[in-house]
Amino acid sequence: MNALQLDKGASHHSAYDLRVPSERSETHTITVLVDNEAGVLARVVGLFSGRGYNIESLTVAEVDHTGHRSLITIVTRGNPSVIEQIRAQLERIVPVHEVHDLTVDGDSVERELALLKVRGTGSQRVEALRLADIFRAKVVDSTLESFVFEITGTTEKIDKFAELMRPLELVEIARTGVVGISRGL
Amino acid sequence: MSSNGNGSNSARVMTGAQMVVQALKDNNVDVVFGYPGGAVLPIYDEIFQQNEIRHYLVRHEQGAVHAAEGYARSAGKPGVVLVTSGPGATNSVTGMTDALMDSVPIVVFSGQVPTFMIGNDAFQEADTVGITRPCTKHNWLVKDTNRLPHAIHQAFYVATNGRPGPVLVDIPKDVQFATGTYVPPEMADSTSYRPRRHGDPHAIAELAELIEQAERPIFYTGGGIINSGSTACQLLRRLVDGTGFPITSTLMGLGAYPASGKRWLGMLGMHGSYEANFAMYECDLMINVGARFDDRITGRVSDFSPGSHKVHIDIDRSSINKAIPTHLPIIGDAGSVLNDLLARWTERGGKTQKDKVGEWWNQINEWRRKDCFHYENSTKRIKPQHAIQRLEALTKHLDRYVTTDVGQHQMWAAQFMGMEEPFRWMTSGGLGTMGYGLPASIGVQVAHPDSVVINVAGDASWLMNMQEMGTAVQYRLPVKQFIVNNKRLGMVRQWQQILHGQRYSHSWSEALPDFELLAQSFGCHGIQVTHPDKLDDAIVEMIETDGPVIVDCVVERHENCFPMIPSGEPHNRMIFADDVEQESDDLIGDSGSVLV
Numbered sequence: 001m002n003a004l005q006l007d008k009g010a011s012h013h014s015a016y017d018l019r020v021p022s023e024r025s026e027t028h029t030i031t032v033l034v035d036n037e038a039g040v041l042a043r044v045v046g047l048f049s050g051r052g053y054n055i056e057s058l059t060v061a062e063v064d065h066t067g068h069r070s071l072i073t074i075v076t077r078g079n080p081s082v083i084e085q086i087r088a089q090l091e092r093i094v095p096v097h098e099v100h101d102l103t104v105d106g107d108s109v110e111r112e113l114a115l116l117k118v119r120g121t122g123s124q125r126v127e128a129l130r131l132a133d134i135f136r137a138k139v140v141d142s143t144l145e146s147f148v149f150e151i152t153g154t155t156e157k158i159d160k161f162a163e164l165m166r167p168l169e170l171v172e173i174a175r176t177g178v179v180g181i182s183r184g185l
Numbered sequence: 186m187s188s189n190g191n192g193s194n195s196a197r198v199m200t201g202a203q204m205v206v207q208a209l210k211d212n213n214v215d216v217v218f219g220y221p222g223g224a225v226l227p228i229y230d231e232i233f234q235q236n237e238i239r240h241y242l243v244r245h246e247q248g249a250v251h252a253a254e255g256y257a258r259s260a261g262k263p264g265v266v267l268v269t270s271g272p273g274a275t276n277s278v279t280g281m282t283d284a285l286m287d288s289v290p291i292v293v294f295s296g297q298v299p300t301f302m303i304g305n306d307a308f309q310e311a312d313t314v315g316i317t318r319p320c321t322k323h324n325w326l327v328k329d330t331n332r333l334p335h336a337i338h339q340a341f342y343v344a345t346n347g348r349p350g351p352v353l354v355d356i357p358k359d360v361q362f363a364t365g366t367y368v369p370p371e372m373a374d375s376t377s378y379r380p381r382r383h384g385d386p387h388a389i390a391e392l393a394e395l396i397e398q399a400e401r402p403i404f405y406t407g408g409g410i411i412n413s414g415s416t417a418c419q420l421l422r423r424l425v426d427g428t429g430f431p432i433t434s435t436l437m438g439l440g441a442y443p444a445s446g447k448r449w450l451g452m453l454g455m456h457g458s459y460e461a462n463f464a465m466y467e468c469d470l471m472i473n474v475g476a477r478f479d480d481r482i483t484g485r486v487s488d489f490s491p492g493s494h495k496v497h498i499d500i501d502r503s504s505i506n507k508a509i510p511t512h513l514p515i516i517g518d519a520g521s522v523l524n525d526l527l528a529r530w531t532e533r534g535g536k537t538q539k540d541k542v543g544e545w546w547n548q549i550n551e552w553r554r555k556d557c558f559h560y561e562n563s564t565k566r567i568k569p570q571h572a573i574q575r576l577e578a579l580t581k582h583l584d585r586y587v588t589t590d591v592g593q594h595q596m597w598a599a600q601f602m603g604m605e606e607p608f609r610w611m612t613s614g615g616l617g618t619m620g621y622g623l624p625a626s627i628g629v630q631v632a633h634p635d636s637v638v639i640n641v642a643g644d645a646s647w648l649m650n651m652q653e654m655g656t657a658v659q660y661r662l663p664v665k666q667f668i669v670n671n672k673r674l675g676m677v678r679q680w681q682q683i684l685h686g687q688r689y690s691h692s693w694s695e696a697l698p699d700f701e702l703l704a705q706s707f708g709c710h711g712i713q714v715t716h717p718d719k720l721d722d723a724i725v726e727m728i729e730t731d732g733p734v735i736v737d738c739v740v741e742r743h744e745n746c747f748p749m750i751p752s753g754e755p756h757n758r759m760i761f762a763d764d765v766e767q768e769s770d771d772l773i774g775d776s777g778s779v780l781v
Contacts, residue, residue, distance in 0.1 A: 089503050094343055095323075095376075095377065
């Protein structure tokens with residue numbers, strides 16, 4: 001074989017896919033009902049990391065003690081074909097029983113719980129309590145210098161409350177991530 | 186849980202190690218490939234004390250999994266592997282990943298350190314279920330002897346149902362020693378895993394209508410049709426011959442439709458035939474049966490078969506719309522769907538657009554005249570294509586199984602060796618695992634002791650698992666190793682020539698062994714052939730020699746594998762042997778080179 005006369009085609013890059021990120025990205029809330037067994041969360045999370053999907057929020061808890069079932073709620077972002085893949089990939093994990101995309105499978109309710117610690121003395125204290133009242137946040141701990149508020153609601157509501165608390169010396173925030181359920185039967 | 190057990194139907198008390206052996210028997214296993222070590226000694230002790238299950242001692246755990254893959258793919262039943270903890274388990278990872286990519290049912294048993302030592306960084310401890318989670322379909326760490334039979338029976342169920350794949354059961358040593366209650370498969374807890382077998386009848390009816398209307402149809406089949414079984418392959422043949430539609434296949438699906446069949450266009454894809462790739466590009470109806478639109482098949486996704494209506498039959502829903510948007514997905518087992526389809530289409534009168542399909546064939550026959558696998562032969566040096574053509578000619582009439590390694594020789598074997606039946610072609614398609622061929626050929630030979638099993642290998646690939654020659658010799662497995670030796674990493678070299686400015690970075694072997702002497706040192710026969718005139722004699726000698734043989738077929742070093750669809754190009758832009766010298770500068774654009 002004669003050697004090729006080639007210098008221009010020589011390329012410095014060499015990897016794989018040129019996926020064109022043309023489609024728009026959407027946020028979806030997906031619930032996954034799984035057998036509550038060792039490693040099941042790792043399987044689900046490993047699927048997301050291994051295939052390059054996003055996780056914006058994740059909650060897990062046992063929902064059926066006798067049946068050993070846990071519900072995982074994942075908020076993810078991706079274009080429609082990625083979302084479809086996520087669902088199909090989740091469904092083929094052996095201990096997965098059901099997968100629901102709350103964002104497309106009809107109306108749903110989504111809630112998140114947050115605990116916010118706010119330092120406050122004097123007038124700031126009063127202002128924090130007033131705002132908490134408007135947002136229907138509860139005081140669950142109080143010292144002379146601080147409050148802990150508990151607030152439940154959509155992610156946007158909690159974001160807004162946290163934003164308002166920041167100038168009133170928000171010290172710390174803990175959030176559960178989103179849980180969701182479909183409306184009606 | 187399937188109830189195919191042949192053991193006792195009642196629960197019995199026994200040790201964990203005894204359970205493993207009993208569960209193997211109850212799942213109709215008679216062959217295990219493995220390698221002992223500290224954490225599996227109780228199981229090996231049980232294997233020693235029985236005769237129903239034959240154990241083959243490999244030389245490296247990767248070889249055990251590939252041997253089990255060869256066994257599984259040629260025998261149509263799951264392959265079983267037994268390895269120890271730590272390095273035994275980690276060495277099997279490549280094999281399991283290979284089996285996952287190519288959907289091969291494999292059940293791996295790994296020993297683990299005792300439960301009370303897990304997490305202590307004990308000797309030969311590894312987080313085996315953690316490491317193998319992404320490379321198995323499912324895996325189990327069994328911490329209670331009473332759960333062991335359930336896990337093993339579930340493992341066989343999961344490995345063989347739905348889209349097949351590898352599974353692993355990790356068994357700590359104390360669980361092997363402890364006693365518990367054994368239950369047979371029919372009494373085991375079932376899993377929630379229930380893959381769908383039957384396709385949606387409405388979708389199948391729609392496909393029957395599409396078949397009636399298509400003017401430029403093509404069947405594009407893959408490994409799924411072979412995994413579905415011989416009945417599925419028979420149904421495919423009836424459908425193809427009944428409709429008169431052309432058929433092409435991926436590397437994994439070769440043999441489902443006979444290569445000598447009238448409708449056969451050859452393999453498609455990066456090194457597939459001109460007629461197959463052009464037909465895929467120009468078709469108006471594409472019926473994908475058990476293939477997954479792999480990137481070696483599609484080329485540039487945005488230009489993949491632009492004008493066609495795409496139907497995708499697959500048992501794995503996640504394969505639908507993953508790479509290529511499908512117009513009509515049918516989720517189900519290929520055999521079941523084809524059966525329903527054939528019934529439906531026949532019932533509707535078995536019609537096609539005969540005239541239009543006839544014109545389509547005229548076009549295809551024109552493409553065929555391109556003679557795309559043409560190469561310049563030589564009287565001085567053995568051309569690798571010629572070597573494989575001669576191998577084909579001299580062994581085709583035999584009861585023959587072929588395995589390959591990975592690289593140029595693999596593509597040439599796919600181009601020049603015609604598979605007439607399914608289950609006779611074993612190659613690493615998805616993962617592209619160099620070193621697959623020799624251990625796979627051993628597994629095939631174990632399943633088919635009286636058949637001729639040939640591994641078409643490259644020198645570099647073969648060295649990656651050459652230790653398994655010891656296994657072949659020990660068990661008198663007469664595997665034929667046909668090494669196409671170009672002293673190069675041929676496919677890497679080819680890409681460097683075309684893509685990387687002929688900078689041959691580390692793609693040659695300067696210190697290859699003398700394969701003839703190597704064969705002798707293993708205690709088997711070695712043949713070296715360097716001249717085209719002696720090629721046929723060497724192949725005949727290989728076939729006629731009793732026992733394992735290594736053939737060192739020294740070939741032209743710089744031969745390239747053509748035709749080729751450059752990465753990132755559509756199907757209708759193929760290059761041929763003649764094109765390279767003139768056109769190489771512009772063969773692959775910058776964006777294409779990213780795709781390798």
